[in-house]
Amino acid sequence: MVRRCPGAPPICQTPLPSNDERGLLPALRSSAIEAGTWVVLPTYNERDNIGTIVPAIRAALPDAVVLIVDDGSPDGTGAIADGLTAADPLIRVLHRDVKEGLARAYVAGFDVALVAGATCVVQMDADWSHPPSVLPELVGRIEGGAGLALGSRYARGGGTEGWPLTRRIISRGGNLYSQLILWLPYPDLTGGFRAWRAETLRAVRPATIDATGYVFMIELVFRAHRLGAQIAQVPFVFTERRAGASKMSSGIFFEAFRHVLLLRARRILGRDRR
Ligand SMILES: Nc1nc2c(ncn2[C@@H]2O[C@H](COP(=O)(O)OP(=O)(O)OP(=O)(O)O)[C@@H](O)[C@H]2O)c(=O)[nH]1
Ligand SMILES: [Mg+2]
16 A cells, blocks of 8 residues: 555646656656655665665655665665665666766656656655654645645754754855745755655646755745745754765855845746746
8 A cells, every 4th residue: 555645736737748758768667657655865875874764764654665866876876776676666766877966866756756646755865864753744744735844954843963063054044045035934945855745846847947956955945835835844853964975065055045046036027937
Protein backbone atom coordinates (compact mmCIF):
# COMPACT_ATOMS: atom_id res chain seq x y z
CA MET A 1 0.00 0.00 0.00
CA VAL A 2 1.24 3.44 -0.91
CA ARG A 3 0.52 6.42 1.33
CA ARG A 4 -1.93 8.64 -0.52
CA CYS A 5 -2.72 12.31 -0.11
CA PRO A 6 -6.43 12.96 -0.50
CA GLY A 7 -7.36 14.75 -3.70
CA ALA A 8 -8.03 18.49 -3.64
CA PRO A 9 -9.09 20.82 -6.42
CA PRO A 10 -6.03 21.69 -8.49
CA ILE A 11 -4.87 25.31 -8.21
CA CYS A 12 -4.53 25.48 -11.95
CA GLN A 13 -4.06 23.10 -14.82
CA THR A 14 -0.54 23.52 -16.13
CA PRO A 15 0.24 21.48 -19.23
CA LEU A 16 3.53 19.63 -18.97
CA PRO A 17 5.83 18.90 -21.89
CA SER A 18 5.87 15.28 -23.04
CA ASN A 19 8.09 12.77 -21.26
CA ASP A 20 10.03 12.36 -24.45
CA GLU A 21 10.82 16.08 -24.67
CA ARG A 22 12.13 16.06 -21.11
CA GLY A 23 14.32 13.00 -21.64
CA LEU A 24 12.59 11.17 -18.80
CA LEU A 25 11.73 7.96 -20.57
CA PRO A 26 14.75 5.95 -19.39
CA ALA A 27 14.11 6.85 -15.73
CA LEU A 28 10.42 6.10 -16.03
CA ARG A 29 11.00 2.73 -17.66
CA SER A 30 12.74 1.57 -14.52
CA SER A 31 10.08 3.18 -12.30
CA ALA A 32 6.73 1.46 -12.12
CA ILE A 33 3.88 3.96 -12.24
CA GLU A 34 3.21 4.62 -8.58
CA ALA A 35 0.80 6.97 -6.82
CA GLY A 36 1.28 8.13 -3.24
CA THR A 37 4.20 9.88 -1.59
CA TRP A 38 7.60 10.18 -3.25
CA VAL A 39 10.64 11.45 -1.36
CA VAL A 40 13.12 13.08 -3.74
CA LEU A 41 16.64 12.84 -2.34
CA PRO A 42 19.40 14.59 -4.33
CA THR A 43 22.90 13.27 -3.71
CA TYR A 44 26.38 14.35 -4.65
CA ASN A 45 29.22 12.60 -2.82
CA GLU A 46 27.06 11.28 0.00
CA ARG A 47 28.71 7.84 0.24
CA ASP A 48 28.87 7.97 4.03
CA ASN A 49 25.25 9.09 4.50
CA ILE A 50 23.20 7.34 1.82
CA GLY A 51 23.32 3.87 3.40
CA THR A 52 21.81 5.10 6.67
CA ILE A 53 19.49 7.93 5.62
CA VAL A 54 17.51 5.90 3.07
CA PRO A 55 16.52 3.13 5.54
CA ALA A 56 15.60 5.84 8.07
CA ILE A 57 13.30 7.48 5.49
CA ARG A 58 11.75 4.12 4.61
CA ALA A 59 11.13 3.48 8.34
CA ALA A 60 9.51 6.89 8.80
CA LEU A 61 7.32 6.57 5.69
CA PRO A 62 6.98 2.83 5.06
CA ASP A 63 4.73 3.26 2.00
CA ALA A 64 6.63 6.04 0.26
CA VAL A 65 8.86 5.72 -2.77
CA VAL A 66 12.38 7.12 -2.22
CA LEU A 67 13.88 8.55 -5.41
CA ILE A 68 17.63 9.18 -5.15
CA VAL A 69 18.82 11.69 -7.75
CA ASP A 70 22.56 11.25 -8.14
CA ASP A 71 24.65 13.44 -10.43
CA GLY A 72 27.42 10.94 -11.13
CA SER A 73 29.02 11.33 -7.69
CA PRO A 74 32.74 10.54 -8.03
CA ASP A 75 32.74 8.89 -4.58
CA GLY A 76 30.45 6.08 -5.76
CA THR A 77 27.22 7.20 -4.09
CA GLY A 78 25.28 6.14 -7.22
CA ALA A 79 26.54 2.56 -7.01
CA ILE A 80 25.67 2.33 -3.32
CA ALA A 81 22.20 3.66 -4.17
CA ASP A 82 21.80 1.00 -6.85
CA GLY A 83 22.69 -1.60 -4.23
CA LEU A 84 19.86 -0.34 -2.00
CA THR A 85 17.30 -0.82 -4.78
CA ALA A 86 18.02 -4.55 -4.96
CA ALA A 87 16.50 -5.18 -1.54
CA ASP A 88 13.62 -2.70 -1.73
CA PRO A 89 11.38 -2.06 -4.75
CA LEU A 90 10.27 1.30 -3.33
CA ILE A 91 13.80 2.71 -3.66
CA ARG A 92 14.58 4.15 -7.11
CA VAL A 93 17.64 5.89 -8.51
CA LEU A 94 17.77 8.54 -11.20
CA HIS A 95 21.33 8.76 -12.50
CA ARG A 96 22.34 11.98 -14.20
CA ASP A 97 25.66 12.34 -15.98
CA VAL A 98 26.55 15.89 -15.03
CA LYS A 99 26.52 17.81 -11.74
CA GLU A 100 24.27 20.79 -12.44
CA GLY A 101 23.49 21.88 -8.89
CA LEU A 102 20.75 21.07 -6.43
CA ALA A 103 17.96 22.89 -8.27
CA ARG A 104 18.36 20.98 -11.54
CA ALA A 105 18.56 17.69 -9.63
CA TYR A 106 15.28 18.53 -7.89
CA VAL A 107 13.60 19.52 -11.15
CA ALA A 108 14.55 16.15 -12.66
CA GLY A 109 13.40 14.25 -9.56
CA PHE A 110 10.10 16.16 -9.35
CA ASP A 111 9.43 15.37 -13.01
CA VAL A 112 9.90 11.65 -12.51
CA ALA A 113 7.74 11.61 -9.37
CA LEU A 114 4.92 13.62 -10.95
CA VAL A 115 4.91 11.66 -14.19
CA ALA A 116 4.91 8.41 -12.20
CA GLY A 117 1.71 9.57 -10.46
CA ALA A 118 2.92 10.90 -7.09
CA THR A 119 0.20 12.67 -5.13
CA CYS A 120 2.61 14.07 -2.54
CA VAL A 121 6.28 14.92 -3.21
CA VAL A 122 8.81 15.45 -0.42
CA GLN A 123 12.19 17.14 -0.87
CA MET A 124 15.02 16.66 1.61
CA ASP A 125 18.83 16.57 1.90
CA ALA A 126 20.69 13.26 2.16
CA ASP A 127 23.22 14.41 4.78
CA TRP A 128 21.07 13.95 7.93
CA SER A 129 20.49 17.69 8.37
CA HIS A 130 16.78 17.02 7.82
CA PRO A 131 15.50 14.57 10.44
CA PRO A 132 13.47 11.68 8.94
CA SER A 133 11.36 11.61 12.14
CA VAL A 134 9.64 14.82 10.95
CA LEU A 135 8.54 13.26 7.63
CA PRO A 136 5.18 11.89 8.87
CA GLU A 137 4.18 15.35 10.08
CA LEU A 138 5.18 17.03 6.80
CA VAL A 139 3.20 14.47 4.78
CA GLY A 140 0.36 14.64 7.32
CA ARG A 141 -0.02 18.36 6.64
CA ILE A 142 -0.52 17.62 2.95
CA GLU A 143 -3.04 14.93 3.84
CA GLY A 144 -4.73 17.54 6.01
CA GLY A 145 -5.24 19.85 3.04
CA ALA A 146 -2.10 21.98 2.70
CA GLY A 147 -0.60 22.54 -0.74
CA LEU A 148 2.89 22.96 0.70
CA ALA A 149 4.28 21.98 4.11
CA LEU A 150 7.46 23.94 4.84
CA GLY A 151 9.95 22.41 7.22
CA SER A 152 11.01 25.46 9.24
CA ARG A 153 14.10 26.09 11.35
CA TYR A 154 12.82 29.51 12.33
CA ALA A 155 9.23 28.78 13.30
CA ARG A 156 8.60 28.35 17.04
CA GLY A 157 10.02 24.99 18.10
CA GLY A 158 12.58 24.84 15.28
CA GLY A 159 16.29 25.62 15.34
CA THR A 160 19.80 24.82 14.15
CA GLU A 161 22.48 22.78 15.88
CA GLY A 162 26.20 22.68 15.29
CA TRP A 163 26.49 25.81 13.14
CA PRO A 164 29.16 28.44 13.79
CA LEU A 165 27.94 31.98 14.44
CA THR A 166 28.82 33.18 10.91
CA ARG A 167 26.69 30.46 9.31
CA ARG A 168 23.79 31.28 11.64
CA ILE A 169 24.02 34.99 10.76
CA ILE A 170 24.19 34.29 7.00
CA SER A 171 21.17 31.98 7.13
CA ARG A 172 19.07 34.21 9.37
CA GLY A 173 20.07 37.35 7.48
CA GLY A 174 19.38 35.78 4.08
CA ASN A 175 15.96 34.64 5.18
CA LEU A 176 15.05 38.00 6.71
CA TYR A 177 16.23 39.81 3.58
CA SER A 178 14.15 37.54 1.33
CA GLN A 179 11.12 37.76 3.58
CA LEU A 180 11.22 41.56 3.60
CA ILE A 181 11.89 42.05 -0.11
CA LEU A 182 9.29 39.49 -1.19
CA TRP A 183 6.74 40.27 1.56
CA LEU A 184 6.39 36.67 2.57
CA PRO A 185 5.14 35.63 6.02
CA TYR A 186 7.42 32.58 6.35
CA PRO A 187 10.67 32.94 8.33
CA ASP A 188 12.42 29.98 6.67
CA LEU A 189 12.45 30.37 2.90
CA THR A 190 15.79 28.80 2.07
CA GLY A 191 15.32 25.42 3.75
CA GLY A 192 14.97 22.39 1.52
CA PHE A 193 12.87 20.13 3.76
CA ARG A 194 9.33 20.25 2.39
CA ALA A 195 6.30 18.30 1.26
CA TRP A 196 4.20 19.30 -1.72
CA ARG A 197 0.73 18.37 -2.92
CA ALA A 198 1.32 17.23 -6.49
CA GLU A 199 -1.09 19.78 -7.97
CA THR A 200 0.69 22.63 -6.18
CA LEU A 201 4.12 21.46 -7.26
CA ARG A 202 2.94 21.20 -10.88
CA ALA A 203 1.38 24.65 -10.67
CA VAL A 204 4.60 26.36 -9.51
CA ARG A 205 6.45 24.93 -12.53
CA PRO A 206 9.88 24.40 -10.94
CA ALA A 207 11.52 23.73 -14.33
CA THR A 208 11.06 27.38 -15.32
CA ILE A 209 13.10 28.73 -12.37
CA ASP A 210 16.46 29.91 -13.69
CA ALA A 211 18.52 29.58 -10.51
CA THR A 212 20.83 26.91 -9.18
CA GLY A 213 21.27 27.52 -5.45
CA TYR A 214 19.15 28.34 -2.40
CA VAL A 215 17.16 30.93 -4.28
CA PHE A 216 15.46 28.07 -6.09
CA MET A 217 13.90 27.20 -2.70
CA ILE A 218 12.89 30.82 -2.15
CA GLU A 219 11.26 31.17 -5.56
CA LEU A 220 9.29 27.95 -5.13
CA VAL A 221 7.65 29.37 -1.99
CA PHE A 222 7.17 32.78 -3.61
CA ARG A 223 5.32 31.17 -6.52
CA ALA A 224 3.20 28.92 -4.28
CA HIS A 225 2.24 31.92 -2.14
CA ARG A 226 1.34 33.99 -5.19
CA LEU A 227 -0.86 31.16 -6.45
CA GLY A 228 -2.76 31.22 -3.15
CA ALA A 229 -1.63 27.77 -2.02
CA GLN A 230 -2.30 26.81 1.59
CA ILE A 231 1.18 26.80 3.15
CA ALA A 232 1.79 25.09 6.50
CA GLN A 233 4.95 25.37 8.60
CA VAL A 234 6.41 22.42 10.48
CA PRO A 235 9.23 23.27 12.92
CA PHE A 236 12.32 21.08 12.94
CA VAL A 237 15.86 21.24 14.29
CA PHE A 238 18.48 21.32 11.55
CA THR A 239 21.71 19.56 12.50
CA GLU A 240 25.09 19.90 10.79
CA ARG A 241 25.71 17.21 8.14
CA ARG A 242 26.86 13.88 9.63
CA ALA A 243 29.56 13.16 7.05
CA GLY A 244 30.99 14.50 3.80
CA ALA A 245 31.50 18.05 2.59
CA SER A 246 29.05 20.88 2.03
CA LYS A 247 28.52 22.06 -1.56
CA MET A 248 27.57 25.56 -0.48
CA SER A 249 29.61 28.40 -2.01
CA SER A 250 29.75 32.19 -1.92
CA GLY A 251 28.46 32.16 -5.53
CA ILE A 252 25.21 30.59 -4.32
CA PHE A 253 24.89 33.32 -1.69
CA PHE A 254 25.33 36.16 -4.20
CA GLU A 255 23.01 34.49 -6.68
CA ALA A 256 20.32 34.51 -3.98
CA PHE A 257 20.92 38.18 -3.16
CA ARG A 258 20.54 39.23 -6.82
CA HIS A 259 17.71 36.86 -7.70
CA VAL A 260 15.48 37.96 -4.82
CA LEU A 261 15.75 41.56 -6.07
CA LEU A 262 14.99 40.37 -9.59
CA LEU A 263 11.86 38.56 -8.36
CA ARG A 264 10.61 41.73 -6.67
CA ALA A 265 11.39 43.82 -9.77
CA ARG A 266 9.54 41.37 -12.03
CA ARG A 267 6.58 41.45 -9.65
CA ILE A 268 6.48 45.26 -9.64
CA LEU A 269 6.68 45.33 -13.44
CA GLY A 270 4.00 42.63 -13.69
CA ARG A 271 6.36 40.24 -15.41
CA ASP A 272 6.29 37.30 -12.98
CA ARG A 273 7.20 33.97 -14.48
CA ARG A 274 4.82 31.30 -13.32
N1 LIG B 1 22.18 15.47 -7.41
C1 LIG B 1 22.79 16.52 -6.84
N2 LIG B 1 22.72 16.67 -5.49
C2 LIG B 1 23.35 17.74 -4.94
C3 LIG B 1 24.06 18.68 -5.69
N3 LIG B 1 24.56 19.62 -4.85
C4 LIG B 1 24.17 19.24 -3.61
N4 LIG B 1 23.44 18.11 -3.66
C5 LIG B 1 22.81 17.39 -2.56
O1 LIG B 1 21.86 18.28 -2.02
C6 LIG B 1 21.80 18.15 -0.60
C7 LIG B 1 22.18 19.48 0.05
O2 LIG B 1 23.54 19.80 -0.27
P1 LIG B 1 24.59 20.29 0.84
O3 LIG B 1 25.95 20.28 0.29
O4 LIG B 1 24.36 19.52 2.09
O5 LIG B 1 24.18 21.75 0.97
P2 LIG B 1 23.54 22.41 2.18
O6 LIG B 1 22.76 21.42 2.99
O7 LIG B 1 22.82 23.56 1.64
O8 LIG B 1 24.82 22.90 2.94
P3 LIG B 1 25.39 22.39 4.33
O9 LIG B 1 24.40 22.76 5.35
O10 LIG B 1 26.67 23.09 4.47
O11 LIG B 1 25.56 20.89 4.25
C8 LIG B 1 22.73 17.01 -0.25
O12 LIG B 1 22.01 15.82 -0.20
C9 LIG B 1 23.71 17.00 -1.42
O13 LIG B 1 24.33 15.76 -1.63
C10 LIG B 1 24.12 18.50 -7.12
O14 LIG B 1 24.70 19.27 -7.87
N5 LIG B 1 23.47 17.42 -7.61
MG1 LIG C 1 23.57 19.91 3.94
